[in-house]
Amino acid sequence: MDDTWNLQKKIVTYTLMVMSVIALGALWVSEEPKPFIYALVFGTLIGILNFRNLALTLEKAVTMDPAAAQIYASSKYFIRFFINAVVIFVSIKADYLNVLGTVIGLFLIKFAIVATSLFNKSALFKRNTEGKEEE
């Protein structure tokens, strides 16, 4: 159980770091940064919770029969989809939240996943070294 906990912690840490950098950038650039920062934090936290929900879903799905796992994962996806819809709806309706901030927040975790895995120099170096050793 919770096989992917360390990976989740790493991804969430990177996401929070990127969120802090963007929030500081907004403080620096914008004259009225509050709605953007509130929305960014709101979107990021929902993104993190959705990621945690996805992790729990998949950890359970791998113990199931493949056909049942498909249905289970798809049904859970549509629940997260609905949650995202509510979050974006609230940020459109609420004056104190900036929609752009919420959308960026929801996408931050995906950005963190791609950035940590694709642009990780130490991993790239390790892979190149491994290749040379094998030769």
Next chain:
Amino acid sequence: MEDANFIIRFLNWLMSFDRKVLILAASAIGAGLAMIAGIGPGIGQGYAAGKGAEAVGMNPKAGKQATMVMLLGAAVAETSGILALVVALILLFGNPIITQEGAVLVLAASAIGAGISMITGVGPGIGQGYAAGKGAEAAARRPQYQSNIIRAMLLGQAVAQSTGIYALIIALVLMFANPLIKLM
């Protein structure tokens, strides 16, 4: 004679409505069409989970690696659904077209066009889920190459996402900076 032509009769009937009503109706159709993109990640994630279950069944010792690869892949596969949601909810609750100047038919068609363009999200959603499933399968076969598998999978998913982002750009252009109005 013109009255006999169905298309002209239909357009005349459309023009009998108020400008605002026509744009709002078109936006409702556009929002509904945009939401079709939500199917893509659903199918993709379901496929990935099924493949993950198969992979763990095939090699239970590599279950942790397969689940990690699938988690990363499935998280990225959700992106298209969120993009579609953004466009649909902007059309419904923050409609920018209603305040724009120009021919009402062009504006209404742009609202529907923005929704249709977001259907593209079905492709990346299914494709990325497929990649996540195959990544989990590969990690179960060769758990020692897990980091390489993750990198290859995410690279493929990032490229697959590009068509979804093009669709979003077209939808946003149609909604916020419609070039067709300036051509009239």
